[in-house]
Amino acid sequence: MLCLLALPGLAGCGGTYLLQAARGQWQVMSERRPIERVLADPATPGALRRQLAEIQQARVFASRELGLPDNRSYTTYADVGRPFVVWNVVATPEFSVEPLQWCFPVVGCLAYRGYFREAAAREYGERLRAAGHDVALGGVTAYSTLGRFADPVLSSMLRYGDLDVIGTLFHELAHQQVYLPGDSSFNEAFAVTVEQEGLARWLRARGREAEFEEYRARREVQVEFVAVLRRSRERLAAEYARPGLDATTRRAAKARTLAALADELRALQQRLGPRRGAGIGAWLERGLNNAHLASVATYWDCVAGFEQVLAAQGGRLPDFYAEVRRLAARPAAARRATLCEGPPERAPELGPSPGPATALAPATPSPVAAEGRR
Numbered sequence: 001m002l003c004l005l006a007l008p009g010l011a012g013c014g015g016t017y018l019l020q021a022a023r024g025q026w027q028v029m030s031e032r033r034p035i036e037r038v039l040a041d042p043a044t045p046g047a048l049r050r051q052l053a054e055i056q057q058a059r060v061f062a063s064r065e066l067g068l069p070d071n072r073s074y075t076t077y078a079d080v081g082r083p084f085v086v087w088n089v090v091a092t093p094e095f096s097v098e099p100l101q102w103c104f105p106v107v108g109c110l111a112y113r114g115y116f117r118e119a120a121a122r123e124y125g126e127r128l129r130a131a132g133h134d135v136a137l138g139g140v141t142a143y144s145t146l147g148r149f150a151d152p153v154l155s156s157m158l159r160y161g162d163l164d165v166i167g168t169l170f171h172e173l174a175h176q177q178v179y180l181p182g183d184s185s186f187n188e189a190f191a192v193t194v195e196q197e198g199l200a201r202w203l204r205a206r207g208r209e210a211e212f213e214e215y216r217a218r219r220e221v222q223v224e225f226v227a228v229l230r231r232s233r234e235r236l237a238a239e240y241a242r243p244g245l246d247a248t249t250r251r252a253a254k255a256r257t258l259a260a261l262a263d264e265l266r267a268l269q270q271r272l273g274p275r276r277g278a279g280i281g282a283w284l285e286r287g288l289n290n291a292h293l294a295s296v297a298t299y300w301d302c303v304a305g306f307e308q309v310l311a312a313q314g315g316r317l318p319d320f321y322a323e324v325r326r327l328a329a330r331p332a333a334a335r336r337a338t339l340c341e342g343p344p345e346r347a348p349e350l351g352p353s354p355g356p357a358t359a360l361a362p363a364t365p366s367p368v369a370a371e372g373r374r
Contacts, residue, residue, distance in 0.1 A: 024116025025149075028085065031078035032152045038077050051162060052077060055153055058166045058202065065205070066198050067317045068173040072150035079155040084139030087121035088112040090298075091133040092290040095240045095250050097233045099184075099294040100133070107146070108181025111298050114143065136291035142168050144175040163199065163211065170198035177321055180328045186335060189302035190324055193310065196303075197317075221276050226300045228268060232261040233293040258288045305339030 035052050038044050044052075055074070063070035090112045091100045103109040115121035118139070125135045141156040151172065157165045174194035180186050196219065203212040239253040262284055269277035269284075286292070309327070313319040327335055 020116055020120060021114075024086070025145075027116070028078055028080060028152065028154070029149060031080065032076040032150075033078070035075060035077050035153065048158075051158055051165065052153070054162060055165065055169065058169055061202060061205070062170055062173050062198065065201060066170065066173075066194070067177075067321065068170065068194070068198075069147065069176045071147060071176075073147065073173065073176065074151060074153050074169055076150065076152040077155075078152040081155070083156060083159060084118070084141060085154050085156045086114040086116055086140050086143055087118045088114045088138055088140055089121050089125050089128070090136045090138075090291045090295040091125070091128045092294050094132050094134060094290070095247075095254070097237050097240070097290050097294055097297070099291065099298065100128075103182070108183070111184040111294070114140070134289040134291040136289065136295050138295070142172055144172045146179055147176040163203075163215065166202060167195045167199050170202075171195040178324050178328065183328075183332065183335070184298050185302055185340070186328065188299045189306055189339070192299055192303050193306035194317075197310065217276070221272060222300075224268065225265075225280070226296060228261070228264055229293055229296050230301065232257060232264070233297060236290065236293070261288055302336075302339040305341065309339070 035056060039049055039052060059074050062068040092098060093100075099111040101109040101111060102113045113124065115124065121137055125137045128135050141159060142151075142154055145151055153165075153169070157168050171191045171194065174191040175187060177194070178187075178190055199215060200212065203209075203215060235257050236254060239257060240250065245253075265280050265284060269280040271277070272280075283292070306324070309323055310317075310320045313323060327338060330338075
């Protein structure tokens, strides 16, 4: 999951929340070192040196070939000293699959709330649970300040491997390309689309066909997993919308639907096998609730729609960005009708011909991962 954190937008969050956000942001910024300096340091471990060198190449690729912003973001490195930089809290009412919203100036309303300390996130999550809400909490490896700060490459971004860190880079830069205040589903699905398209082009440009095919296989698993969750979320929404039911009846219907979802996920895990279905077990161990389903929906419900928009533009990313900006100007209901009709039944073809680089103008979490990536 992504934590979009812009300090000017936190004034309405309360003093304690503002203080932890300001302190956490300052700590991250104070740890920044130019990547060139880290590479030149003889004390830099070889594995980190190799990763940062590839990230430098991906940063250039992002601007030259994907048309993402060419600025100082991701030209520095910061070791945050922990596995995740931020922990995000997602919550829903007991009988709703729609996430609570937290609204701030500048960034608008978000479907999650981020904390730089895990203990603070868990404390807030417990307060929400005590109020009767379903809650999901996940660590995230990166967040965007929408270009207001020169965001660094974070040590937490490196935990999932080379391909994931490059995808994270494309995802976060996509938020600087197009961002619509107050619509988390629009913003995250757009960034996931750019991330996936960018990774496909990155691998093809380097002739890494074996990795590309593995990436396609992972994408197929993601599509199938998200489709299972979405069907269950729709069933829950229908149950919650039934008139005249008391809380006891609604809880029983909710429990039946979530138990059926768990059975369906176990069957999917068994069919995929231990390697491809490994992340599903972590989902089941954490337990299923409305908030878990809502968190996936925020990132994935509208991806298929954005992919169709990209295909309609012939894979030309500048035209895609322009069309996305036009969609962002439409009323929310019209945007959602255009983009979020439903997930594809199979993974779409990835990485259409990008065309000449000179035509470009200057950015999932994997839903089956045990923790949110951003």
